[in-house]
Amino acid sequence: MDTVRLFLGVAAARDWHVHQMDVHNVFLHGELTEEVYMKLPHGFHCDDPTKIIPFSAIETMGHMVHVLIYVDDLIISGIEVARNDQGFYLSQRKYVLDIISEMGLLGTKPSPFPMEQNHRLPLSKSPLLTNPERYRRLVGRLIYLAVTRPELSYSVHTLAQFMQCPRHDHWDAAVRVVQFLKSNPGQGILLSNISDLQLNGWCDSDYATCPLTRRSLTGYFVQLGDTPISWKTKKQPTVSRS
Known part of the structure; x- marks a missing residue:
């Protein structure tokens, strides 16, 4: 999901057109015994045409198409995405x-x-x-x-x-x-279209908060411009003695 938020943050800042879709027919079950051939899309260049290379961008007709793929899905279900003149708003x-x-x-x-x-x-x-x-x-x-x-x-x-x-x-x-x-x-996060695309991160930790293990908690928060893209709270694996 960090990648999804980052991708949409860049799309908002650069005013990309974004479309959602889902793939229904993929080879996920069973083992294939025959060869499967794929015709490369127009504009995709490959030195060895016998290889199928995972790609995230295809240059075609002077444009760039970015494809964000998770297994067989090109959409993250359960998340509502709204777009206006301020950028993308993600909520659930x-x-x-x-x-x-x-x-x-x-x-x-x-x-x-x-x-x-x-x-x-x-x-x-x-x-x-x-x-x-x-x-x-x-x-x-x-x-x-x-x-x-x-x-x-x-x-x-x-x-x-x-x-x-x-x-x-x-x-x-x-x-x-x-x-x-x-x-x-309806609270969510705004992926603003006003962004310098610079990564900014903050982190902090307490001291021996857990009363059972005496381990500390570490938290971090990362933004792309003003857009939040990654955050986490985690218990440290070791015990701090000073």
Whole structure:
């Protein structure tokens, strides 16, 4: 998804035409025993015509065509893309509303923040959930939602640590995240068409935040101009002693 956001960010800055499509017939299953031949598109140059080379751009009729491919898909489903005079706007409003509806929280009051600052969730001694699959499904959906919601990065990182043995406190914390989403289900990211196409990155870390392992958390945020393209919160693999 970092590549997708980067690609659309460049497309917005350079005012490229963007089209979406899906490939239905591809050779993904079974082993081919016969040779498959492919005619190269007009404008594509290859020194050895017997080789099929993966490509990301084709020059044809004086124009450049950029193709972003993920396996057999040329579209990322579930993400709503809107374009106006400011650039591309990525959101998952319908996906958010589906989560809120499935949780039965359409009539609840929205939460002003996704997670308590001093939550102490790793130390929770509350009863284990009798149905952990429900918790895992919700956190999994939140992980996918974080593709267009950078502000969920820390909350999702925290909740994902308890997938094996979730407790009631962990479930309540996950419900709070959904209540936070209710305040603005259409929130997303703007890939601005005003960009110098320069990469800017920020990172920070705390000190021994995890009360169980004494490991620190590192977070980073990368922008292409003013466009957010990559972000993450991750627990460090080692223990800092100073």
